[in-house]
Amino acid sequence: xxxxxxxxxxxxxxxxxxxxxxxxxxxxxxxxxxxxxxxxxxxxxxxxxxxxxxxxxxxxxxxxxxxxxxxxxxxxxxxxxxxxxxxxxxxxxxxxxxxxxxxxxxxxxxxxxxxxxxxxxxxxxxxxxxxxxxxxxxxxxxxxxxxxxxxxxxxxxxxxxxxxxxxxxxxxxxxxxxxxxxxxxxxxxxxxxxxxxxxxxxxxxxxxxxxxxxxxxxxxxxxxxxxxxxxxxxxxxxxxxxxxxxxxxx
Amino acid sequence: xxxxxxxxxxxxxxxxxxxxxxxxxxxxxxxxxxxxxxxxxxxxxxxxxxxxxxxxxxxxxxxxxxxxxxxxxxxxxxxxxxxxxxxxxxxxxxxxxxxxxxxxxxxxxxxxxxxxxxxxxxxxxxxxxxxxxxxxxxxxxxxxxxxxxxxxxxxxxxxxxxxxxxxxxxxxxxxxxxxxxxxxxxxxxxxxxxxxxxxxxxxxxxxxxxxxxxxxxxxxxxxxxxxxxxxxxxxxxxxxxxxxxxxxxxxxxxxxxxxxxxxxxxxxxxxxxx
Numbered sequence: 001x002x003x004x005x006x007x008x009x010x011x012x013x014x015x016x017x018x019x020x021x022x023x024x025x026x027x028x029x030x031x032x033x034x035x036x037x038x039x040x041x042x043x044x045x046x047x048x049x050x051x052x053x054x055x056x057x058x059x060x061x062x063x064x065x066x067x068x069x070x071x072x073x074x075x076x077x078x079x080x081x082x083x084x085x086x087x088x089x090x091x092x093x094x095x096x097x098x099x100x101x102x103x104x105x106x107x108x109x110x111x112x113x114x115x116x117x118x119x120x121x122x123x124x125x126x127x128x129x130x131x132x133x134x135x136x137x138x139x140x141x142x143x144x145x146x147x148x149x150x151x152x153x154x155x156x157x158x159x160x161x162x163x164x165x166x167x168x169x170x171x172x173x174x175x176x177x178x179x180x181x182x183x184x185x186x187x188x189x190x191x192x193x194x195x196x197x198x199x200x201x202x203x204x205x206x207x208x209x210x211x212x213x214x215x216x217x218x219x220x221x222x223x224x225x226x227x228x229x230x231x232x233x234x235x236x237x238x239x240x241x242x243x244x245x246x247x248x249x250x
Numbered sequence: 251x252x253x254x255x256x257x258x259x260x261x262x263x264x265x266x267x268x269x270x271x272x273x274x275x276x277x278x279x280x281x282x283x284x285x286x287x288x289x290x291x292x293x294x295x296x297x298x299x300x301x302x303x304x305x306x307x308x309x310x311x312x313x314x315x316x317x318x319x320x321x322x323x324x325x326x327x328x329x330x331x332x333x334x335x336x337x338x339x340x341x342x343x344x345x346x347x348x349x350x351x352x353x354x355x356x357x358x359x360x361x362x363x364x365x366x367x368x369x370x371x372x373x374x375x376x377x378x379x380x381x382x383x384x385x386x387x388x389x390x391x392x393x394x395x396x397x398x399x400x401x402x403x404x405x406x407x408x409x410x411x412x413x414x415x416x417x418x419x420x421x422x423x424x425x426x427x428x429x430x431x432x433x434x435x436x437x438x439x440x441x442x443x444x445x446x447x448x449x450x451x452x453x454x455x456x457x458x459x460x461x462x463x464x465x466x467x468x469x470x471x472x473x474x475x476x477x478x479x480x481x482x483x484x485x486x487x488x489x490x491x492x493x494x495x496x497x498x499x500x501x502x503x504x505x506x507x508x509x510x511x512x513x514x515x516x517x518x519x520x521x522x523x524x
């Protein structure tokens with residue numbers, strides 16, 4: 001008798017957990033006009049293959065944008081590349097978290113051998129991922145709505161490093177409590193601008209000469225008589241910067 | 251807007267394929283009886299076991315170029331024309347069209363895993379052809395795989411067949427949560443759980459009666475309950491002869507129950523078309 005009541009209670013609790021929200025009696029409404037801020041599923045967002053400032057090394061960047069690697073596979077490749085480089089430098093690591101500076105050993109002096117670009121990139125992304133885990137994501141990414149027919153798709157205009165850091169956090173670092181989404185400012189497809197992306201890129205330090213040249217080439221492609229003077233000056237400044245940078249590098 | 255019914259439950263053997271095939275033919279027949287101008291119904295089989303394909307077409311030898319696999323692998327701009335080419339007429343009724351499955355679908359999941367927008371690979375081309383049909387039914391595989399996700403992303407109305415038992419009801423909750431996640435995550439605004447079909451109901455079993463009673467009394471589930479199909483030999487025996495339940499024995503209790511279910515879905519289809 002007792003067991004029967006227990007089963008009945010469990011069933012009642014189960015059925016009681018169903019809400020109208022879960023069943024969505026009313027169709028969900030999605031606004032599609034103008035700039036808006038929304039939380040987007042990570043899988044719906046993809047980096048811009050033409051972004052001059054590439055986050056991932058070319059060996060991973062190309063297969064990822066050709067659809068041969070998923071974001072998680074791309075990151076796994078990066079981790080493996082960093083592991084190989086670290087092993088060659090005599091400081092092997094197993095978990096990506098081992099790359100983060102340890103508070104106890106930080107003062108013991110720097111290693112003789114400088115970290116490889118892959119180690120440095122992974123360590124940077126890890127640091128960003130830990131910040132996102134501990135403090136949450138304050139700045140939304142800027143994405144362009146490139147959805148077509150039924151396919152929902154968003155291309156990152158700014159914030160690719162935060163995108164990769166979130167994937168890293170979700171798949172490689174314990175303690176992720178998110179729901180697999182990213183806060184994004186969604187810009188309609190027709191309002192996408194390589195000039196906005198260029199401004200964001202040039203405002204940051206560490207843009208390589210190749211990235212600068214890619215950026216300049218992109219802007220020149222966009223150049224047409226309708227472009228405002230301010231935008232042209234931005235292009236000129238960028239071209240000057242690229243030239244200076246290339247000259248200084250010899 | 252054409253109603254796209256997706257029969258889904260990650261539990262195997264709960265009657266997804268049987269229900270999808272019988273509902274498809276039932277809708278076709280009822281619309282004909284009503285003299286509807288368009289009574290074409292499309293059945294899409296996304297299950298690599300190809301059972302819905304086998305019972306409705308009598309064949310299960312569809313492959314790389316003449317099945318859903320070809321649609322999923324086609325370049326995005328060619329996918330609608332490929333879909334139009336691979337759809338075949340069902341053996342049960344000339345107006346019942348079938349997009350056949352292939353065992354290759356198993357591999358398609360792995361191949362598409364890294365492709366951006368993979369869950370929309372069915373929804374996208376289908377949106378070009380949907381208006382050609384009065385209703386569309388999608389049979390899914392018994393798992394929450396990419397293929398099932400594709401089916402749900404392409405759908406408007408999820409129908410969940412469920413056996414009247416406790417663990418199956420727990421599974422029903424998981425299915426509903428999954429559908430809610432897909433609706434929000436993949437941004438499919440029109441997808442909703444629009445029906446629960448209780449299958450293999452045996453009135454001689456106390457537990458079945460109790461659970462059905464509880465569902466009926468539930469404020470929300472009671473409204474969603476759109477059909478109760480009794481456990482009946484007329485449900486599975488026709489499969490052997492590649493027949494529908496209506497062709498095998500439409501007077502059988504399960505045949506009558508399916509017809510009632512079709513009537514309920516018909517109302518929904520007409521409302522959507524209005």
